[in-house]
Amino acid sequence: GDGEIIARITSHTGENPWSKAGLMMRETLTGPSRHATVFTTPAPAQNGFGMVWRDSTGSPTGYAYGGPLHPAPNNWLRLVRSGATITSFTSSNGQDWTPIHTATLPNLASVLHVGLALSSSTNSALARATSDQILLRRTDPLPNATPLAGLNVGGTLLNGATVSSAGIHTLRGAGSDIFFNRDGFQFAAAQLTGDGEIRARVTSQTNTNPW
Numbered sequence: 001g002d003g004e005i006i007a008r009i010t011s012h013t014g015e016n017p018w019s020k021a022g023l024m025m026r027e028t029l030t031g032p033s034r035h036a037t038v039f040t041t042p043a044p045a046q047n048g049f050g051m052v053w054r055d056s057t058g059s060p061t062g063y064a065y066g067g068p069l070h071p072a073p074n075n076w077l078r079l080v081r082s083g084a085t086i087t088s089f090t091s092s093n094g095q096d097w098t099p100i101h102t103a104t105l106p107n108l109a110s111v112l113h114v115g116l117a118l119s120s121s122t123n124s125a126l127a128r129a130t131s132d133q134i135l136l137r138r139t140d141p142l143p144n145a146t147p148l149a150g151l152n153v154g155g156t157l158l159n160g161a162t163v164s165s166a167g168i169h170t171l172r173g174a175g176s177d178i179f180f181n182r183d184g185f186q187f188a189a190a191q192l193t194g195d196g197e198i199r200a201r202v203t204s205q206t207n208t209n210p211w
Helices: none
Strands: 002-013 020-026 035-040 049-054 062-065 075-082 085-091 098-104 113-119 128-140 149-154 161-165 168-172 184-189
Touching (some): 002 020, 020 075, 035 075, 035 085, 049 085, 049 098, 062 098, 149 161, 161 184, 168 184
Antiparallel strands (some): 002 075, 002 128, 020 035, 035 049, 049 062, 075 085, 085 098, 149 184, 161 168
16 A cells, blocks of 8 residues: 655765665565665765666666755655655655655555665675664555544543544543643543554644633
8 A cells, every 4th residue: 555664864885886775665576676766875976865766577777866965864765655656755854855756657566565775786895874763654544553532531621522534533622721730631542552653733723722
């Protein structure tokens, strides 16, 4: 299905000025496979960011220049798959993204191999790259494997509610506040075991209290 991968390439060294360190979405694990890859090159080479792709098995590779590198270690990369297209992005902060290119791979397989890729571009030498802030997520179907249940917490004179549909969660809640020494609010929640994170976009908010 659809999804994206994000990572920050914190360092990259290699003898060949076209050594590539980055992110790849690949149809198979054979050499001629169709793929799309966004990458950095070694900073001294001044070849910057780039994207390469092969839109049919065994065909020549396409290339798009992605601009100069940012000061290390802030070279962020992102690949986004939507149907038969894969789009590459770069960033200096992991928040503001600049597109490089969108490659179309007709009838792209629903299941891809996705991850970090490194080539020295020289069979007889090794390159080295380090990365962090790696995020891999699926966007279609919507990632709602864990449902959110609404409940009133603390002092709420009016009953609130949470309605979830097609990945959109609408909360109606009262409550004293989330502050001082006691809270009152509507909580749309699920249990988390171990480490994790939660992200959401707040698309609208109305209230009678400015806080």
